[in-house]
Amino acid sequence: MNKEKNLKILVTGVAGFIGSKICKKLIENKYTVVGIDDLSNGKKKNIPIGIKFLKLDLSRKSSIKKIPKCDIIFHLAGQSSGEKSFDYPIKDLEKNTISTINMIEYGIKNKCRKIIYASSMSVYGEPSNKSLNEKSQINPISCYGVSKITSEKYIKVFSKKLPYIIFRMFNVYGSGQNMRDLKQGMVSIYLSQALKGDKIVVKGSLDRKRDFIHIDDVTNIWMKTIKSKKINKIYNLSSGSNYKVRDLLKKILDLTGKKKILKMRGTIGDQFNSYSNNYQISKDFKYKKFINIDQGLKKFYTSEKKLK
Ligand SMILES: NC(=O)c1ccc[n+]([C@@H]2O[C@H](COP(=O)([O-])OP(=O)(O)OC[C@H]3O[C@@H](n4cnc5c(N)ncnc54)[C@H](O)[C@@H]3O)[C@@H](O)[C@H]2O)c1
Numbered sequence: 001m002n003k004e005k006n007l008k009i010l011v012t013g014v015a016g017f018i019g020s021k022i023c024k025k026l027i028e029n030k031y032t033v034v035g036i037d038d039l040s041n042g043k044k045k046n047i048p049i050g051i052k053f054l055k056l057d058l059s060r061k062s063s064i065k066k067i068p069k070c071d072i073i074f075h076l077a078g079q080s081s082g083e084k085s086f087d088y089p090i091k092d093l094e095k096n097t098i099s100t101i102n103m104i105e106y107g108i109k110n111k112c113r114k115i116i117y118a119s120s121m122s123v124y125g126e127p128s129n130k131s132l133n134e135k136s137q138i139n140p141i142s143c144y145g146v147s148k149i150t151s152e153k154y155i156k157v158f159s160k161k162l163p164y165i166i167f168r169m170f171n172v173y174g175s176g177q178n179m180r181d182l183k184q185g186m187v188s189i190y191l192s193q194a195l196k197g198d199k200i201v202v203k204g205s206l207d208r209k210r211d212f213i214h215i216d217d218v219t220n221i222w223m224k225t226i227k228s229k230k231i232n233k234i235y236n237l238s239s240g241s242n243y244k245v246r247d248l249l250k251k252i253l254d255l256t257g258k259k260k261i262l263k264m265r266g267t268i269g270d271q272f273n274s275y276s277n278n279y280q281i282s283k284d285f286k287y288k289k290f291i292n293i294d295q296g297l298k299k300f301y302t303s304e305k306k307l308k
Contacts, residue, residue, distance in 0.1 A: 007032070008032045009031050010067065012076055013076035018076055018172060018219075019076040020046035021219050022218075025222075038058070040095070041181075064105060067106060069110045072116070073106070073107050075118060078096045079091060079147075082270065096147035096150075116164070119148045119166050119168045121168050121169065126139060131277050133236065165225050167222070168234065170276060172185075173215065173297075174216065174296060175300055179191070187252075187300065195256060199258070200249060200253070202263050204266030208271075208272050211276055212248070224286075236281065238276040240279075
């Protein structure tokens with residue numbers, strides 16, 4: 001019996017897009033999972049069968065007493081939209097930063113081996129006119145970016161008691177994304193409009209550049225952290241490619257057979273360019289074969305068509 005397989009993994013944000021996918025993979029690999037979500041943005045139907053689920057708001061300190069002891073924390077719960085962070089900055093701070101402080105306290109009390117944290121490329125902010133790496137300047141321009149970098153800093157100051165890995169994830173896409181939420185997820189926003197109507201509304205310049213990473217690559221890399229000896233490190237979790245928004249749109253229009261784009265003013269706090277090399281993550285996690293955007297989009301499109 002593989003001892004590592006007896007590990008109990010805590011997945012926060014388990015009813016959300018990325019948390020639910022990682023949780024499924026953990027179950028496939030026979031790990032025991034405790035999942036937490038307050039269902040503020042996640043859906044009950046996303047929660048995989050076979051886990052112990054607790055509906056808890058992690059921004060409340062009282063919640064942490066209710067969570068059973070686990071070995072590793074996968075902390076993905078949080079407010080995930082840059083645009084919404086301006087509508088509700090205090091809620092954003094509570095859901096991202098206060099929740100993280102509570103999870104650190106939980107991790108220390110329960111002597112967890114490590115916390116893996118879902119941070120974001122938003123911590124870099126602007127100017128970002130060249131490829132980013134983990135040493136690039138930090139200058140968030142959204143409330144979301146501020147709450148993510150603040151969470152990272154709390155994690156770092158407690159690292160002697162609770163080791164960490166921080167993933168600054170770029171634009172994650174793929175099946176399971178919330179197709180009804182038009183304020184989070186560039187690929188899902190455009191694809192859902194193309195599937196439902198005859199045009200895609202685009203807020204902001206078509207020349208913005210993004211780094212799209214498929215959900216399968218993201219889950220594979222999170223899984224690798226369980227056995228990895230790397231700790232107290234920050235990684236850009238990106239595909240290492242960059243596409244202009246107009247390139248992505250063309251691919252989506254070609255796939256769906258739609259033709260029209262309606263351009264509108266950009267949203268507050270939206271970075272112009274955001275793409276990174278993935279040298280460090282590829283090297284440390286021995287992960288080289290990232291799904292390219294054409295394969296990934298086709299996969300996503302096919303799964304959405306099946307649901308219709
Ligand atoms: N999707 C991306 O491209 C991306 C990129 C970078 C970082 N991230 C981060 O990764 C994480 C997961 O993203 P996602 O796309 O799955 O978002 P999501 O909104 O689908 O999932 C987040 C989940 O956290 C839950 N949640 C929020 N606040 C909570 C709280 N206080 N207590 C308990 N549960 C709470 C929500 O209900 C939701 O189910 C988020 O922290 C997000 O900021 C996502």
